[in-house]
Amino acid sequence: MCKMSVKNNSIAFMTLGCKVNQYETGKLRKQFEEAGFKVVPFSTAADVYVVNTCTVTNIADRKSRKMLHRAKRLNDKAVVAALGCFAEAAADSLKEDEGIDIVIGNKDKHEAFDIIMEYVKDINPVISTADEDDNDVCNEHVRAYIKVQDGCNQFCTYCKIPYVRGRLKSRSISEVFKEAKELAERGYREIVITGIHLSSYGVDMTECKSFIELQGKPLYELIKKIAEIPGVDRIRLGSLEPRIITEEFVKNVSSVDKLCPHFHLSLQSGCDPVLLRMKRKYDTKEYIDAVNLLRKYYDEPALTTDIIVGFPGETDEEFETSLEYVKKVGFAALHVFKYSKRDGTAAAVMKDQVDEDIKNKRAGKMGETADFLAREYGKKFIGHMERCLVEEVIYIGGARYYTGHNERYIKLAFECEDTDDKLINEIVYVIPKKVCDDGMIICDHKKPC
Numbered sequence: 001m002c003k004m005s006v007k008n009n010s011i012a013f014m015t016l017g018c019k020v021n022q023y024e025t026g027k028l029r030k031q032f033e034e035a036g037f038k039v040v041p042f043s044t045a046a047d048v049y050v051v052n053t054c055t056v057t058n059i060a061d062r063k064s065r066k067m068l069h070r071a072k073r074l075n076d077k078a079v080v081a082a083l084g085c086f087a088e089a090a091a092d093s094l095k096e097d098e099g100i101d102i103v104i105g106n107k108d109k110h111e112a113f114d115i116i117m118e119y120v121k122d123i124n125p126v127i128s129t130a131d132e133d134d135n136d137v138c139n140e141h142v143r144a145y146i147k148v149q150d151g152c153n154q155f156c157t158y159c160k161i162p163y164v165r166g167r168l169k170s171r172s173i174s175e176v177f178k179e180a181k182e183l184a185e186r187g188y189r190e191i192v193i194t195g196i197h198l199s200s201y202g203v204d205m206t207e208c209k210s211f212i213e214l215q216g217k218p219l220y221e222l223i224k225k226i227a228e229i230p231g232v233d234r235i236r237l238g239s240l241e242p243r244i245i246t247e248e249f250v251k252n253v254s255s256v257d258k259l260c261p262h263f264h265l266s267l268q269s270g271c272d273p274v275l276l277r278m279k280r281k282y283d284t285k286e287y288i289d290a291v292n293l294l295r296k297y298y299d300e301p302a303l304t305t306d307i308i309v310g311f312p313g314e315t316d317e318e319f320e321t322s323l324e325y326v327k328k329v330g331f332a333a334l335h336v337f338k339y340s341k342r343d344g345t346a347a348a349v350m351k352d353q354v355d356e357d358i359k360n361k362r363a364g365k366m367g368e369t370a371d372f373l374a375r376e377y378g379k380k381f382i383g384h385m386e387r388c389l390v391e392e393v394i395y396i397g398g399a400r401y402y403t404g405h406n407e408r409y410i411k412l413a414f415e416c417e418d419t420d421d422k423l424i425n426e427i428v429y430v431i432p433k434k435v436c437d438d439g440m441i442i443c444d445h446k447k448p449c
């Protein structure tokens, strides 16, 4: 590994896409800090820019390229590195792009530090000045993400991830435990276990052919192990597949008190024929069974999901079925995506691609439902004592407020009476009193827990 020490060199990071990308950028950032680089916001001039790209939709592709070009505009002498999924998928065109110096696909991502250092060590960039809005994605300082597996073997018809990230690869429990312990020692109180297909965690470490056979046992073992770490107050899970939610799995994980009652169960469509075309391998009946199991073991768990609208062939009727299903489940939060054609996937060549105007209308309608459901879910907690892990100070109507989340990932805010932000990273009791339009809840502050 290159151990070159750099003085006065600056580096800026931009992360697009999923939590796994955020995790990977965080690791890279740490390596550069240790090598003597100063990390600066992406909106300022830097010697090196690293854009961790995403290719999940067309918009993600465009944004990735835009950020790479923005970096070069901020300092045309800077070294600009593209890494990640879009860098993998569009490697040829990015390599021809004069504004981009280094292209690192997913298979070489683990060597990104060495590759970039190798490139920059012989050059001496000249710093220019620039003044744009800060679009840097901030590191969260109270919540840490740990990637426990990469890749996916599922091949949903709309998704490019298995092609750009490859097949399932899990990290050992001991390796993840060590990392979680270090994070707790650095003061992180919440650990988010994340991965590309988290439900498959551990399948590649056993003789089993699929995660269905395993019933989430490796994931449960991992959660239990992390829960032993002093200083870790909360463990949150990233996105899960409904098929991992068996009685045995829920019984097991519900015995771990530190695990947050927040489950992001990927749905994608609430209409069976669409799920079939997506090759999602479960139907709405199996999904609601999973929801009911979680509700049996947890009091008002936060159930969140992703929904795609305008998948090829989705009729008005199918969309309405999906919308009604979403209402029936009563999600706490919903991420709505318009279907985006990804070259090389089965869905990209399906007939009856949906018109962009129709997709926009459906996304708007689903989005309104999502906002409504989030407010309804939030109202259930009015007047109840909640534990808020305080993350930052924001301004609302000119007044300073602390904000953070409870175990169910509801955003809570309460007035900040001090000037030194001393409650950040503390867990305090609050009493929710009013749900805002965006789902955040204004609370009264009680006392530290």
Ligand code: SF4
Pocket (backbone or CB within 6 Å): 152, 153, 154, 155, 156, 159, 160, 161, 162, 196, 197
């Ligand atoms: S499960 Fe499907 S949507 Fe998720 S990463 Fe794998 S192929 Fe993509």
